[in-house]
Amino acid sequence: MASFSVENQHNSSDAVDMKGMDTCRSHGKKITFYCHGHSKLCCTTCAVLHGKCDLLDEIATVSERQVPAPSFLQKILQQSEADADSEIMDCKQSETGLNKYIANISEELQEMRDRFMKLFDIAENKIMQEANAIKSKEVKLIQERHAASSKVKTEIKEVLSICSTLLEHGTKEEKYIFWRNIVEKNQTFQSDITDQRKKKVATTMAVCFPKELLSMLEKGNNFIKLICERNITGI
Numbered sequence: 200m201a202s203f204s205v206e207n208q209h210n211s212s213d214a215v216d217m218k219g220m221d222t223c224r225s226h227g228k229k230i231t232f233y234c235h236g237h238s239k240l241c242c243t244t245c246a247v248l249h250g251k252c253d254l255l256d257e258i259a260t261v262s263e264r265q266v267p268a269p270s271f272l273q274k275i276l277q278q279s280e281a282d283a284d285s286e287i288m289d290c291k292q293s294e295t296g297l298n299k300y301i302a303n304i305s306e307e308l309q310e311m312r313d314r315f316m317k318l319f320d321i322a323e324n325k326i327m328q329e330a331n332a333i334k335s336k337e338v339k340l341i342q343e344r345h346a347a348s349s350k351v352k353t354e355i356k357e358v359l360s361i362c363s364t365l366l367e368h369g370t371k372e373e374k375y376i377f378w379r380n381i382v383e384k385n386q387t388f389q390s391d392i393t394d395q396r397k398k399k400v401a402t403t404m405a406v407c408f409p410k411e412l413l414s415m416l417e418k419g420n421n422f423i424k425l426i427c428e429r430n431i432t433g434i
Contacts, residue, residue, distance in 0.1 A: 233261050308423070330404055337402050344395045351391045358384060 221230050228242035235254030239245070249255050358381060365374050415422040 231258055232256065233258060304425070326406060333402070333404065337400070340398065340400070344398055347391065347395050351388055351395075354384075355388055 222228065223230055223240070223242035223245060226242050226244040228244060230240045230242055232241040232243075232246045232249070233239070233256055234241055234245075234249045234252050235256070236252045237249065239249070240258075241249055241255070246255065361377065362381070365377055369377070
């Protein structure tokens, strides 16, 4: 148990500013009594309310008794002040820690976005190279078919010009010869056209995204979640 001593009182003409500690909080009057039963400092109004209490003393009376020395009370308050300073420092450190978490989160998000965009750019270039390679191959085949068909068309136009002239000026013998030749010639035309039709290929292209990416997009801005854990460490 801590020892207490009575500090020598001294008379002073200067009153100590108690910062309102000597005033009753309930009634705003000067404290003049102490109720031992309720451990309460009382003013005259409180004294009326505590009138039935057996242990109600005037401050002037109880102050003559043995009380802790101001130096001892000062030591207690200084310890409490040190504890408060420790809590303030801890609060500052906690806030600093939160700021670091925010900075780390921002850095992680930026890094993940950069990684994703880099990966997406690489995938995009790869897909476009493949698509353009397929296009080049298909365009070459299309141009070959176009050239072959254009050649057939040119030959047909030449034959048609002869046909028009024969209709107007040709003899029976010339028309007969033309007829025999054109039957065979037209079979060749039809054969060439059929060959080109067989080479026709309907090529389609589309992008296929992985289901994981589509599932992520369906979640919208909720595809990334923040995890927060609060642990009470002061107890």
